[in-house]
Amino acid sequence: MTGILMTQVGTPIIGQAAxxxxxxxxxxxxxxxxxxxxxxxxxxxxxxxxxxYTLMIPLTVKSQKFTRISSIMNPELQKIxxxxxxKKDQVSxxxxxxxxxxLYEKYGTSPMGGCSSMFIQLPFLWAMWYVIRAIPAYVGQVxxxxxxxxxxxxxxxxxxxxxxxxxxxxxxxxxxxxxDYSNTNxxxxxxxxxxxxxxxxxxxxxxxxxxxxxxxMEQLNHMNYFLxxxxxxxxxxxxxxxxxxxxxxxxxxxVLIPVLSGLTQYLSVKxxxxxxxxxEANSQMNATxxxxxxxxxxxxxxxxxxxxxxxxxxxVVSAVVRTVQTxxxxxxxxxIPVEVLIEKNKAKAEKKRKNKKEVDARNxxxxxxxxxxxxxxxxxxxxxxxxxxxxNANAKEGSLAAKANMVKRFNESNK
Numbered sequence: 101m102t103g104i105l106m107t108q109v110g111t112p113i114i115g116q117a118a119x120x121x122x123x124x125x126x127x128x129x130x131x132x133x134x135x136x137x138x139x140x141x142x143x144x145x146x147x148x149x150x151x152x153y154t155l156m157i158p159l160t161v162k163s164q165k166f167t168r169i170s171s172i173m174n175p176e177l178q179k180i181x182x183x184x185x186x187k188k189d190q191v192s193x194x195x196x197x198x199x200x201x202x203l204y205e206k207y208g209t210s211p212m213g214g215c216s217s218m219f220i221q222l223p224f225l226w227a228m229w230y231v232i233r234a235i236p237a238y239v240g241q242v243x244x245x246x247x248x249x250x251x252x253x254x255x256x257x258x259x260x261x262x263x264x265x266x267x268x269x270x271x272x273x274x275x276x277x278x279x280d281y282s283n284t285n286x287x288x289x290x291x292x293x294x295x296x297x298x299x300x301x302x303x304x305x306x307x308x309x310x311x312x313x314x315x316x317m318e319q320l321n322h323m324n325y326f327l328x329x330x331x332x333x334x335x336x337x338x339x340x341x342x343x344x345x346x347x348x349x350x351x352x353x354x355v356l357i358p359v360l361s362g363l364t365q366y367l368s369v370k371x372x373x374x375x376x377x378x379x380e381a382n383s384q385m386n387a388t389x390x391x392x393x394x395x396x397x398x399x400x401x402x403x404x405x406x407x408x409x410x411x412x413x414x415x416v417v418s419a420v421v422r423t424v425q426t427x428x429x430x431x432x433x434x435x436i437p438v439e440v441l442i443e444k445n446k447a448k449a450e451k452k453r454k455n456k457k458e459v460d461a462r463n464x465x466x467x468x469x470x471x472x473x474x475x476x477x478x479x480x481x482x483x484x485x486x487x488x489x490x491x492n493a494n495a496k497e498g499s500l501a502a503k504a505n506m507v508k509r510f511n512e513s514n515k
Contacts, residue, residue: 117227122238124148125231129239141235141242142326145410146417148231152224153421157429159221160422164372164429166209172438173207173451209447228418232394232410235332236288242323246288251315252309253287263287271295271337295333296341329353331410338409355410358404362397364419369393371426 125148132138132147153160170490180203184196204210236243253259264276267290274293279286294302300316324330328350329338335354342350372474405414433441 113223114226117223118230121227121231126239139323141323142331142413145232145414149414150416150421156221160425161429166431168438169207169209176203207442208449232414236292236504245319246291248311250284250287266301328352332408334406335409336405357399357409361404361412362410362414364403364416365400366397368419368423369396371423
C-alpha cells in the first residue's frame with residue numbers, strides 16, 4: 101500500500117496496531133469535539149502521543165532496568181568474548197555459549213531482555229506514524245468533511261480525467277497508472293495532500309463547486325491548523341508559501357518544528373544513556389551511544405522538513421514525553437541498588453522456569469493420557485472385530501451373516 105494515505109495500512113501486526121490506535125484517536129477527537137468543542141487534529145495528536153507513551157511505561161521501566169544491569173554485566177561478558185576470540189571450533193563455540201548463558205542466569209536476565217520491550221513497542225510506534233499520516237482513514241468525522249465535495253466532483257462530466265491530471269502533478273504525485281481515481285478512498289488520498297495552490301486549481305476546474313470547495317477548505321483549516329501551521333503540509337512547503345506571501349511568522353513556525361524535533365530527540369537520547377555511568381568512557385558501547393546521540397536528531401530534522409507537520413509535532417511531543425518519563429524512571433531506579441534489581445530479576449527468572457517446567461509436565465502428562473486412550477481404543481476396536489468374526493463364522497444357514505460369508509469366500513477364491 102505504498103503511497104496510499106486514506107486506505108488503512110494492511111501490514112500484519114502494524115495494521116492491527118494502527119487500527120487500535122486509530123480507534124483511540126477517533127475516540128479522543130469525539131471527546132474533544134463533543135465535550136470541549138475542540139475540533140483540532142494537532143491537539144488530538146498530542147493527546148494520543150501522551151496516552152500511548154503512558155501505556156508503555158511498564159515496558160520503558162523494564163528497558164531501563166535491563167540497561168542498568170547490562171552496565172554491570174557487560175565487562176564480564178566482554179571477558180568471555182575476549183577469552184574465546186578467534187576460536188571457531190565447535191567445542192570453543194559451545195563453551196562460550198554455555199558461559200554466556202550462565203552469566204545471563206547469574207544476573208537474572210537473557211540476551212533478549214532489552215530487545216523484548218522494544219519489539220513490543222515498535223509496531224505501535226510505526227502504527228502511530230501511519231495513523232498521523234492518514235488521519236481521514238482513522239477519524240470518521242474528518243473523512244465526512246470530504247463527502248459533499250466528493251459527491252459534487254463525481255457528479256460532474258469528465259471528473260476523473262480532471263482529477264487524474266491534478267493528481268499526477270506536484271504536490272500530489274499520485275500517477276493515474278498506479279492509482280484508481282474511481283475509488284473514493286483514492287480521491288480522499290489526493291484531496292488530503294492538497295495545498296493552497298492545488299485548491300485554487302480545483303476551483304478553476306470545477307467552478308460550479310466553488311462554494312462547496314471553500315466550505316470544505318474552511319472546515320479542514322479549522323481542523324488541521326495548529327499554531328498557525330497546516331499539519332497536513334510539510335514544513336518545507338509552508339516555508340516556500342510563507343516566503344512567497346511574505347508571512348514571516350509562518351516561516352519561523354515552520355522552521356521551529358524540525359529544529360525542536362532535533363533538539364528534543366537529542367535530549368531524549370542524552371537522558372536515556374545517562375544510566376550507563378559505569379561503562380568506560382572509551383568503550384565501544386559508549387562510542388556507539390555518542391554516535392546515536394548525534395545521528396538520530398539529525399535524521400529527525402531532515403525528515404521533519406519533508407514530511408507532514410503533524411508527524412513533526414508527534415516527534416517533538418513523543419521526545420518530550422520520553423525524556424520526562426526516563427528522567428523520573430531513572431530517579432526512581434537510582435534509589436534501588438543494582439544488587440536488589442538483580443535479585444528480583446533472578447527470582448522472576450526462577451519463577452518462569454518453574455512455571456515452564458509445570459506446563460511441560462502437564463503437557464507431557466496430557467500427551468501420555470491421550471496416547472494411552474488411543475491404544476485402549478485401538479485394542480477395544482480389535483476385540484470387537486474379532487468378536488464379530490467369531491459370530492459370523494457360526495452364523496446359521498440362510499441368515500444374512502451366512503450369505504455375507506459366502507460372498508466373502510467367493511471373492512477370495514476368485515482373487
